[in-house]
Amino acid sequence: MDFDSVFRKYHHRLYLFTLKFIENESDALDIVQNVFLSVWENEKLGVDELKIQSYLFNAIKNSCLNYIKHRKVIRKYEQIAAAELKELEVFQYQSGENSLIEKESLQQLEDAINSLLPIYKEVIILSRYEGLKNKEIAKQLNIPVRTVETRIFRALTLLKEKISPKTFFVLMQLSGTFK
Amino acid sequence: MKEDFNDTENLIVRHFNGECSEVETATLLAWVNESEQNKKEYIALKDLWDSSRKMADYTEIQLAKFYKEQYFRSRKSRMVFIRSAIAVAAVLLLALVINIFVPTTSEKSMDGYQVVTVPLGSRSKVTLADGSEINLNSGSELTYANSFTSQNRSVTLSGEAFFHVKSDAGHPFLVKTKNFDIRVTGTSFNVCAYGEDVLGSTTLAEGKVKLQLNKSNQEFVLKPGEKFMLDGNAQKYSLVNADVEQETAWKNGEFIFKSIRFSDLTKRLERWYDVKLTCSDARLMNYTYTGRFKNQETIWQVLDALRLTSSIDYKRTSFREFNIIYKSNN
CATH class of the missing domain: 1.20.5 (Single alpha-helices involved in coiled-coils or other helix-helix interfaces)
Incomplete structure (x- = not known):
C-alpha cells in the first residue's frame, strides 16, 4: 500500500478520532498531519495493514495526550475537569478499547441513525449533522431544553443497543479487565 | 434516585454539546469516576456521540x-x-x-557523536564548543558526543593529540583513551594513545592533570614537564621528565626525536608521511636515533638523511612502501 492510499484511507477517520479529544479543528488537523509525517519519514508502510492502522491510531492517542497535558499546564486551573474527562477517555482507548471510528463502524452507525424514530433522529441530525446547540434545537423544535437533552440521551442509548450487540459485548468484556 | 439519574443524563448531553458550566463538568467527572460502570457508560455514549458527528x-x-x-x-x-x-x-x-594524494580530515556525525578522523600523513585542529583547542596528529580519531557543552566536557581519543583546555575548575575536561583516562580543569598537555600501540603516554606542558588507569583505577597526578608512559599489555608505567618541546613539536609541523628506538622511529614516520616501512634486520633495533625534521622534507629526503647518517639503506618496494635495509659500515 503506497503512502497516498494510506493517507486517503485513514485521514478522515484519524481526524474524527482526534476530534474526540481535541476541540480545535485546526490543531486536530495538525496532529493528524504530523502523524502522517512520521509515517512518511520512517517508511512504516512496509508493514502489514493491521499494523499501520494500530500505529496510526496509537500515534494519534499519544499526540492527543501530550496536547491535553500541555493545555492543562498552560491553562492552569481553567476547565480542569473537562481536560480530565478527555484524558480519562484517551487512557481508556489506550488500554485497548476501540472506538467505533477505529472499528470502521461509521456506516453501520449512520444506518442505525436512519432507523431511529423521527423524534430521536431529528435531534441527532440537528446536533450532530448541523452542529446546533441544545438551546438552538429547543428553539427550532419549540420544546424545552431539558426535553432536547433527554431525547438526545435516549437516542444515544437506542443507538448503543442497535449497534452490533456482539461488538458491544466484546467492548464490555475488554473494559471489564481494566482496573 | 430516579430524578438524580435523569439529572446525570442531562448533564452528559449538556457536556457533549459543550454547554456545561465548570461546576457541572466537575460534577460529571465525579460521577464518571464513581464507578467502573459509570465510566463504561460514559465512554460508550461519548463514542456514539463523537462517531455520529458529520464532519x-x-x-x-x-x-x-x-x-x-x-x-x-x-x-x-x-x-x-x-x-x-x-x-x-x-x-x-x-x-x-x-596535495593530491593526502586525504582531508573527515568529520562524521553518527548516533549522537561527532567523529573527527585525521588520515595518515596529515594533521588537523579542532576547536570544541567550550573553546578548548585540540591539535590532532596523523592517524588520530577524536570522538565527542553531540551533547558536548562547556558543562559536559568529555572526549575520546585514539591517536595523538595536543590539548589546550579552556580553564573551568567547575567542569573538568575528560579525555578517555584505551588504557587511561585524563581529567583536567585547564591545562596544556600531549596525549599519545594510538589504538594499535602498546605504549601510551601523556606529557604535561603546563597546569595539572590527573590520570587514572582503566584497568586498576590507580591514579596519578602529573606536574609540568613530566611524561607518563604506560605499557598497556603489562600495565607497567613510568614517570619521567620529558622534553616538552620534543613531545609537542609535531603540532608545529616539526618532527623532533631524541634517542628513540628504531621501531618508534619507523612508526612515527609511517603515520607522518602515510607510508609503509618494512624492516627485517634485527641489527637496526639496537640503534637509537636522534634528529629533527621540518614538515617540508619528503619521505625520500628523510630516508636519504638517515642513509647518510646511519647504517641504513632503503629500497622502494611499491607505491609509498619502502624496505629498510641494514648497511654495514665498511
Whole structure:
C-alpha cells in the first residue's frame, strides 16, 4: 500500500478520532498531519495493514495526550475537569478499547441513525449533522431544553443497543479487565 | 434516585454539546469516576456521540497540503545541501592544490557523536564548543558526543593529540583513551594513545592533570614537564621528565626525536608521511636515533638523511612502501 492510499484511507477517520479529544479543528488537523509525517519519514508502510492502522491510531492517542497535558499546564486551573474527562477517555482507548471510528463502524452507525424514530433522529441530525446547540434545537423544535437533552440521551442509548450487540459485548468484556 | 439519574443524563448531553458550566463538568467527572460502570457508560455514549458527528472531509486538501510542505522541506534541505556541497567542493579543491594524494580530515556525525578522523600523513585542529583547542596528529580519531557543552566536557581519543583546555575548575575536561583516562580543569598537555600501540603516554606542558588507569583505577597526578608512559599489555608505567618541546613539536609541523628506538622511529614516520616501512634486520633495533625534521622534507629526503647518517639503506618496494635495509659500515 503506497503512502497516498494510506493517507486517503485513514485521514478522515484519524481526524474524527482526534476530534474526540481535541476541540480545535485546526490543531486536530495538525496532529493528524504530523502523524502522517512520521509515517512518511520512517517508511512504516512496509508493514502489514493491521499494523499501520494500530500505529496510526496509537500515534494519534499519544499526540492527543501530550496536547491535553500541555493545555492543562498552560491553562492552569481553567476547565480542569473537562481536560480530565478527555484524558480519562484517551487512557481508556489506550488500554485497548476501540472506538467505533477505529472499528470502521461509521456506516453501520449512520444506518442505525436512519432507523431511529423521527423524534430521536431529528435531534441527532440537528446536533450532530448541523452542529446546533441544545438551546438552538429547543428553539427550532419549540420544546424545552431539558426535553432536547433527554431525547438526545435516549437516542444515544437506542443507538448503543442497535449497534452490533456482539461488538458491544466484546467492548464490555475488554473494559471489564481494566482496573 | 430516579430524578438524580435523569439529572446525570442531562448533564452528559449538556457536556457533549459543550454547554456545561465548570461546576457541572466537575460534577460529571465525579460521577464518571464513581464507578467502573459509570465510566463504561460514559465512554460508550461519548463514542456514539463523537462517531455520529458529520464532519467535512479534508482528506484531499490535507494530502495536497502535505505534499506542498514536503516540497518546501526538501527544497530547503536541497538548498542547504547545495551550499554545503559548494563548501565541500572548495575544501576539496584546496586539498587538491595542497596535495593530491593526502586525504582531508573527515568529520562524521553518527548516533549522537561527532567523529573527527585525521588520515595518515596529515594533521588537523579542532576547536570544541567550550573553546578548548585540540591539535590532532596523523592517524588520530577524536570522538565527542553531540551533547558536548562547556558543562559536559568529555572526549575520546585514539591517536595523538595536543590539548589546550579552556580553564573551568567547575567542569573538568575528560579525555578517555584505551588504557587511561585524563581529567583536567585547564591545562596544556600531549596525549599519545594510538589504538594499535602498546605504549601510551601523556606529557604535561603546563597546569595539572590527573590520570587514572582503566584497568586498576590507580591514579596519578602529573606536574609540568613530566611524561607518563604506560605499557598497556603489562600495565607497567613510568614517570619521567620529558622534553616538552620534543613531545609537542609535531603540532608545529616539526618532527623532533631524541634517542628513540628504531621501531618508534619507523612508526612515527609511517603515520607522518602515510607510508609503509618494512624492516627485517634485527641489527637496526639496537640503534637509537636522534634528529629533527621540518614538515617540508619528503619521505625520500628523510630516508636519504638517515642513509647518510646511519647504517641504513632503503629500497622502494611499491607505491609509498619502502624496505629498510641494514648497511654495514665498511
